[in-house]
Amino acid sequence: MNAISQGTTTVLQVSDLRVELAGQVDVLSGVSFSLQAGEILGLVGESGSGKTTLATALLAHARRGARIVGGQVQIAGHGLLSLEGEALRRARGSLIGYVAQDPATALNPALRIGNLLRETLAVHPLQLNKAAQAQRIIDTLHDVGLPHDAEFLRRFPHQLSGGQQQRVMLALAFVLRPRLIVLDEPTTALDVTTQAHILATLRRLCKSQGVAAVYVSHDLAVIKDLVDRVMVMYAGRIVETATRDALFARPAHPYTRGLLAAIPDVAGRRELLAIGGHAPAPGQRPAGCSFGPRCERFRPACAQAEPLLQATATGHEVACLSPHDQPLQRVALTPIAAVATRTEAALLEIDGLNVAYDRQVLFDVSLKLHAGECLALVGESGSGKTSLARAVAGLGENAEGQLRYAGQPLPLQARQREAGLRHQIQYIFQNPYRALNPRHTVYQTLSAPLEHFFGVTGQAARQRVEAVLARVSLPASVAQLYPHSLSGGERQRVAIARALLCEPKLLICDEITSALDVSVQASILELLRQLQRDGLTLLFVTHDLGVVRAIADRVLVLKVGRVVEQGAVDSVLDQPQAAYTRTLLEHSPTLA
Amino acid sequence: MSKIDYWRWLAEPQTRQGALITLLVVALALFGPLLAPHGSTDMVGPVYGAPVGGGLLGYDFLGHDVLSRLLSGGLSVLWMSVAAASIALAVGSSLGLLAGLSRRRLDQLITWLADVSLAFPDLILVLLIVSMLGRAPWLIVLTVAIAFIPGVIRLARASAVSVAGQEFVEAAQMMGYSRRRILFKEILPNILTPLLVHFGNMLTWGVGMLSGLSFLGYGVAPPTADWGLMINENQAGLLVQPWAVLAPAVLIGVFAYGTNILAEGIGRSSARMGEKQP
Numbered sequence: 001m002n003a004i005s006q007g008t009t010t011v012l013q014v015s016d017l018r019v020e021l022a023g024q025v026d027v028l029s030g031v032s033f034s035l036q037a038g039e040i041l042g043l044v045g046e047s048g049s050g051k052t053t054l055a056t057a058l059l060a061h062a063r064r065g066a067r068i069v070g071g072q073v074q075i076a077g078h079g080l081l082s083l084e085g086e087a088l089r090r091a092r093g094s095l096i097g098y099v100a101q102d103p104a105t106a107l108n109p110a111l112r113i114g115n116l117l118r119e120t121l122a123v124h125p126l127q128l129n130k131a132a133q134a135q136r137i138i139d140t141l142h143d144v145g146l147p148h149d150a151e152f153l154r155r156f157p158h159q160l161s162g163g164q165q166q167r168v169m170l171a172l173a174f175v176l177r178p179r180l181i182v183l184d185e186p187t188t189a190l191d192v193t194t195q196a197h198i199l200a201t202l203r204r205l206c207k208s209q210g211v212a213a214v215y216v217s218h219d220l221a222v223i224k225d226l227v228d229r230v231m232v233m234y235a236g237r238i239v240e241t242a243t244r245d246a247l248f249a250r251p252a253h254p255y256t257r258g259l260l261a262a263i264p265d266v267a268g269r270r271e272l273l274a275i276g277g278h279a280p281a282p283g284q285r286p287a288g289c290s291f292g293p294r295c296e297r298f299r300p301a302c303a304q305a306e307p308l309l310q311a312t313a314t315g316h317e318v319a320c321l322s323p324h325d326q327p328l329q330r331v332a333l334t335p336i337a338a339v340a341t342r343t344e345a346a347l348l349e350i351d352g353l354n355v356a357y358d359r360q361v362l363f364d365v366s367l368k369l370h371a372g373e374c375l376a377l378v379g380e381s382g383s384g385k386t387s388l389a390r391a392v393a394g395l396g397e398n399a400e401g402q403l404r405y406a407g408q409p410l411p412l413q414a415r416q417r418e419a420g421l422r423h424q425i426q427y428i429f430q431n432p433y434r435a436l437n438p439r440h441t442v443y444q445t446l447s448a449p450l451e452h453f454f455g456v457t458g459q460a461a462r463q464r465v466e467a468v469l470a471r472v473s474l475p476a477s478v479a480q481l482y483p484h485s486l487s488g489g490e491r492q493r494v495a496i497a498r499a500l501l502c503e504p505k506l507l508i509c510d511e512i513t514s515a516l517d518v519s520v521q522a523s524i525l526e527l528l529r530q531l532q533r534d535g536l537t538l539l540f541v542t543h544d545l546g547v548v549r550a551i552a553d554r555v556l557v558l559k560v561g562r563v564v565e566q567g568a569v570d571s572v573l574d575q576p577q578a579a580y581t582r583t584l585l586e587h588s589p590t591l592a
Numbered sequence: 593m594s595k596i597d598y599w600r601w602l603a604e605p606q607t608r609q610g611a612l613i614t615l616l617v618v619a620l621a622l623f624g625p626l627l628a629p630h631g632s633t634d635m636v637g638p639v640y641g642a643p644v645g646g647g648l649l650g651y652d653f654l655g656h657d658v659l660s661r662l663l664s665g666g667l668s669v670l671w672m673s674v675a676a677a678s679i680a681l682a683v684g685s686s687l688g689l690l691a692g693l694s695r696r697r698l699d700q701l702i703t704w705l706a707d708v709s710l711a712f713p714d715l716i717l718v719l720l721i722v723s724m725l726g727r728a729p730w731l732i733v734l735t736v737a738i739a740f741i742p743g744v745i746r747l748a749r750a751s752a753v754s755v756a757g758q759e760f761v762e763a764a765q766m767m768g769y770s771r772r773r774i775l776f777k778e779i780l781p782n783i784l785t786p787l788l789v790h791f792g793n794m795l796t797w798g799v800g801m802l803s804g805l806s807f808l809g810y811g812v813a814p815p816t817a818d819w820g821l822m823i824n825e826n827q828a829g830l831l832v833q834p835w836a837v838l839a840p841a842v843l844i845g846v847f848a849y850g851t852n853i854l855a856e857g858i859g860r861s862s863a864r865m866g867e868k869q870p
Contacts, residue, residue, distance in 0.1 A: 395762055414766045422768050429759035437760045439781035449767055502767070 009037045009076075011179045011212040012058070017071035019053050019062055025283035027053050027066055028236045030309075035180070035212040040203065042227035042244070043216045044259070046517040047488070048279050050236035055182050055216045059092055076179045094124050097173030097181040102189050103165035107157040113168055114153030117141075120172055140175040144168075145201050162381070163194035167201070174205060180212045187222065191380035191543065196587035199226045218517055221263050221546070221589035224248060232256050235280055235290035238309055242316040248591065252316045252323035254295045260328065262522035264550035266573065266588045272550055274523035278487065289321070297322050345407070347371040347506060347537050348392065353401035355387045355561075362387055362561045365401075369506070374528075374538035376552035376569070378545060378584070383558040389508050389541045393427040405506075423453045426499035430511040432491035436483040442469075442494050443479040449502050468497045472527060489520035496527065507531070508539045513547065525551050545588045549573055557581050604861040610854025617847040621666025630657040632664035632817035640826075640833040649835040652826050654815075658836045665817035665840065669806075670847070672733050673798030679737035681791050684744025685783075689775045691745065692752025703749065706742040714739040715804065722810045732811060736801055740794050747790050751783035785858065792855025796848040803844055819844055 012035040019028040028050045035041055045051040053066065060080045062068050073080040075095045083091055092098070100106035107116065117137045121128065128136060141148035144167045157165055166186055173181050183202070187195040203226055206213045217223050223230070230247045232240040232255065240253040251257045258275040277294040280286065286293055288303040295302070302321055309319045316323070348369040355362040361384040369375050377385045391399040394414025403410040405425070411417050429435040436445055446465045450456040456464060466476045472493040483491055492512055499507055509528065513521040528551060532538055540552060548555050548569060556566040557578065565578040576582045601607050630636050637651035644650075649658035691702040709717075721735040755761065756779060764774050805811035806820030814821060819840035826836035 393766055395766055414768060417768075419768055422766070427763070427766055429763065431759060435759040435763060437778055437782070439784075448769075452767060452769060498763070 010034050011037045011039075011076055012214075013072070013074040014058070015072045015074075017054070017057060017073065018069050019050075019057055019066055020069045021066055021282060023283075026236060027282045028057065031071070031238055032309075033231060033238070033241065035214070037179070037210040037212055038207055039229065040206055040213045040215060040227045042220075042223035042230040043214055043233065044218065044220055044223065044230060045233035046218055046259075046279060046519065048235075048281065049233040051216050051218075051233050052184055053236075054233070055184050055214060058180070058182050058214065059096055059098055060088060090124060093120065093178065094126075094176050095179055097176065097178040099166075099169045099173050099181065099183040099186045101185045103162065103169045103186075104157075104189070106169060107165060109157055111156075112153065113155050113157070113160075114150075116168070116172060117153075117175055120175055124176055126176070136175060140171045143174065143205055144170045145197075146171065161194075162190050163198060166190060166194075166198055170198070170202065170205070174209070174211070177209070178211065180214070181206070182214045182216070184216045185218065186215075192545075192587045192589070193380065193583060195222070195589075202226065219263065219589070220248075220259055220518075221265070221591050224589065224591065232259070235285055236282065237290065237306075237319060238317075239291065239320070240316060240318045241309070242314075242318075246315050248328070250314055250316075250325065250327045252312060252314065252318040252325065253291075253320050254297050254324065255291050257324060257328065258294075259518060260591065262519040263591060264522070264525070264544070264546035265591050266545040266549050266585065267590050269549050269570070272522040272525055274526060275519040289319075345371065346404075347406060348410075348539075349402075349404040350388075350392070351402040351404070353388065353391060353399065353403075355384065355391060355396055355399045357398055360561060362391075362399075365558075365561070365563055367556055367563070367566070369537060369539060371505075371537055372532070372535060373553045374532055374540055374551055376548040376555045377539065377541045377558060378543065378548055378555055379558035380543060380584075382560060384561040385541045385543075385558050386510055388558070389427070389510050389539060392506075392539065393425060393508050394422075395427070419453060423449070423502040424505045425508070426502050426504040426506070427508045428492075428495050428499055428510065428512045431515055432488050432495055432512075433483075433515070435495045436491055438483050440482075441479065442481055442483070442486075445483075445494065446479070446498055446501055449498060453502060464501065465497075468500050471500065472497045473523075487520075488516050489524065492516060492520075492524055493527070496524075500531070504536065506537045506539065508541070510541045511543065514542070514544070521547070545573065545584060546590070557584070601858050601861050604857045606853050607857030607861060610850050610852070610857050613846060613850030614854055617666070617843060617850060618670060620663070620843070621670045624663030624666055628657075628660040628663040630660040632656065632661050633815050634660070640829040640836070642833060643835060649839050650833050652822070652833070652836040653829055656817075658822075658833075658839060661817040661822060662819070662839050662843070665819050665822055666843065668729070668812050668816065668818050669799055669802050669820060669844075672729060672736070672802050673795050675733045676736035676740065676798045676802075677791055677794035679733070680740035680744050680794060681787060683737070684741040685748040685780070685787055686775075687741070688745040688748025688750075689752050689779060689783075692749040693756050693771070693775060693779065699749075702745060706745040709738075710742045710746075715801065718801065718805065719808070719810060722805065727810055727813060729812070732802070732805065736798055739801070740797070744787070744790060744794075747786060748783060751786050752779050755779050755782045789855045789859040792851045792858070795851040799844055799847055803840075 015032045017028060017031040018026060020026050031054060043051050043054065056062065057068055058073055060073065060083065068081060078091060078095060080091060118133065121133050121136065138148045146152065146164060146167050160168065187198055190198065205211065215223055215227060227244055229243050231238055232253065234255050240256050251260055261273040262275060264272055275294055280290055288305055289307050292298050292302045299321065307319045307321050309317050311317050312323060314325060346368040351366050353362055353365045354360065365388060377388060379385045387396060390396040391412060392403065394412065394417055396412065399412050403412060414422060443465060446468065447461045450461045450464060465479055469476055469478060474490060474493050513524050516524065528538060542548060552569045554567065555569050555572050557564050557580065559580045565572060565576065565581050572581065573585065576585055633656065635655040636657050637647055637655050639651065639653060639655050641647065641651035647657050647659060649662065652658050652661065687702050691699040717739050718735045722732060725731055761774060761778055764778050802811055803820030803823065806818050807824040809824065812818040812821055822840040823837050830837050
């Protein structure tokens with residue numbers, strides 16, 4: 001056992017960890033920290049910051065192409081990086097547990113829940129007899145808040161809800177009573193209510209069993225109520241470590257401040273500030289501070305040498321030459337004036353819309369969308385919000401009901417709509433990685449609708465494409481590239497550009513920021529806001545009430561296919577009438 | 593398809609090797625007739641004469657020079673297998689794409705037809721058609737292509753279904769692009785790689801099948817020089833003059849090997865390209 005301080009045990013001791021890609025390009029370097037028993041550490045960073053690399057390196061694992069080249073990982077006194085083969089396999093699981101991001105793919109669909117748990121126990125030498133094994137499984141299932149009767153143990157993963165699946169993942173990690181548990185964004189695929197429950201369960205388990213936890217997340221708001229300490233990563237380095245209260249009250253590193261300013265908050269509407277520029281890829285770091293080129297406090301000295309992690313008077317450890325030391329000024333809740341000026345004529349009217357696949361997902365939904373406003377459709381998974389959006393876009397199958405667009409009846413199938421009408425309603429998809437044809441250059445993707453709808457080709461098309469790229473803040477050189485060389489945010493901008501080229505009046509956005517980092521999300525939301533000012537009407541589908549607060553004028557809350565509440569955003573979110581809306585609000589992560 | 597893709601393919605050593613071997617055999621078949629010391633039907637030596645002096649590979653069952661027949665006999669089998677594989681690729685991928693995108697009654701019909709013809713052994717089907725309708729080269733090419741089409745349909749359909757579910761196809765449908773445009777401009781480029789790999793495999797199988805047909809006596813008519821036919825003609829003298837059988841057999845094997853690892857290399861490098869994309 002390691003050093004004992006103040007009656008607590010150090011469970012995890014990481015020193016000078018370094019992970020490299022081929023060619024000595026470091027993904028992660030100089031990472032040192034320690035964790036006490038029962039302590040929960042939030043590991044925060046955007047995609048590409050190396051947080052997942054660090055999380056898996058704690059299990060002495062590196063993804064293909066990467067290698068752990070230096071440093072120490074000590075768990076309860078065992079040096080994990082020096083273990084090999086059988087000894088390493090035993091240490092994984094019994095010393096350190098891992099919970100993956102997506103339980104739907106992490107659980108073997110062919111094994112029953114009981115077998116999954118029994119197998120996990122069987123491969124580790126715990127010297128438990130059958131009865132003790134069964135008791136351990138029952139206790140663990142009880143701890144994570146799952147039923148533990150024989151019927152439940154016989155179920156297959158697909159017979160469970162997403163929340164239950166993630167609880168099974170927790171049970172699989174906790175059943176071996178490890179000393180440390182690593183969780184890689186385990187709630188991103190879950191609804192806010194489920195997420196809040198899972199986080200509460202996790203915190204209770206860690207505290208009661210004295211298990212240390214590393215919780216990886218890209219969203220500071222999510223972990224605010226869970227963790228004891230926060231570690232912020234940027235470009236493969238730790239840039240700031242502080243206790244939870246200290247970090248949220250007076251974030252020291254400019255990057256941490258930037259992240260906090262970019263997160264939309266359900267508690268109040270405020271201007272979101274995106275961090276300009278991109279995080280550098282491994283091997284392309286600038287000299288000196290990696291965050292330097294994006295930093296507003298940049299000084300010439302920042303480009304000289306990489307700042308080291310140093311303790312400040314306020315109890316932070318921060319890698320910055322000029323850290324902030326003032327408490328964070330909550331940006332005053334300057335309400336953004338509603339962009340929409342209410343007009344009597346509705347641009348889109350939906351009357352008695354029903355959608356049914358093998359079961360009915362929308363029941364008699366009616367709504368009006370006024371020209372120039374942004375209406376948010378909110379609901380949890382299974383609420384039918386995407387079905388509604390798709391029906392408006394003409395992609396829905398098995399839809400019945402009346403649609404009226406600008407006073408004229410609108411057919412439910414895109415194929416039956418006239419071309420003159422079709423280009424006015426555009427749809428942007430959730431996943432920017434699948435919304436662009438990977439074999440077409442950006443120019444091919446963008447020029448196709450121009451030719452299709454307006455017969456514009458050649459030089460005129462090129463000019464229009466360049467203009468629209470400028471409008472979505474992309475350089476004109478992007479036109480020659482294929483989607484795989486673009487980041488998620490850039491792809492989503494291209495998707496928006498494609499929609500804009502069709503000269504739409506109504507833009508349907510289906511969770512378009514849920515796959516993106518918070519700072520990218522902030523810039524995309526700002527872009528949409530700008531487009532709305534130019535006269536576009538938005539139908540914005542989301543599950544995130546913070547985003548609703550940031551962008552929408554009106555909100556419509558859906559619960560299992562029925563509208564439970566609608567109204568102006570501020571009145572619905574400040575004085576919710578429906579019990580369901582109150583539950584959603586209560587469980588939404590917030591920074592306030 | 594972009595130029596970049598082709599360069600990435602060539603970066604794979606296996607692809608380069610395969611391309612080199614394939615090109616060598618093709619060059620041999622193309623320019624062989626010009627290099628041949630004798631005409632392919634000239635009887636210049638003793639029956640089953642051993643390799644001596646001028647005839648490097650000896651003489652066959654009628655006293656033709658084996659080397660000359662070998663150099664002249666590649667062209668027919670190669671062009672026929674390339675033609676058969678190309679026809680199968682064009683027809684099969686069009687039908688497969690159509691089935692993959694429609695996913696309704698048309699899909700069921702096409703898949704059912706493909707399944708029924710898959711249940712027929714290829715060679716029996718070809719033999720049946722050729723023995724009924726004759727052995728004109730274009731007919732043989734057509735029947736071999738017909739035997740290949742169901743496999744291409746299955747492959748193209750399966751690949752198209754996974755691509756058709758992606759949002760960029762839905763976006764194209766929403767824009768109201770024509771079905772032909774969606775099939776050939778949006779989906780086809782994304783399934784081209786598995787199809788090209790399959791094309792390589794079909795070349796291999798085609799050479800095998802055509803040689804088999806010749807061997808069975810249903811392929812190219814004697815006295816034309818043809819690798820498959822040579823194996824058939826000279827099997828009686830296998831022990832006396834093995835070169836007359838071995839030489840064409842080795843060339844068929846080398847061509848098959850070349851196209852096979854070429855296809856494999858292309859498959860590998862595009863699998864690697866796929867990895868880069870999340």
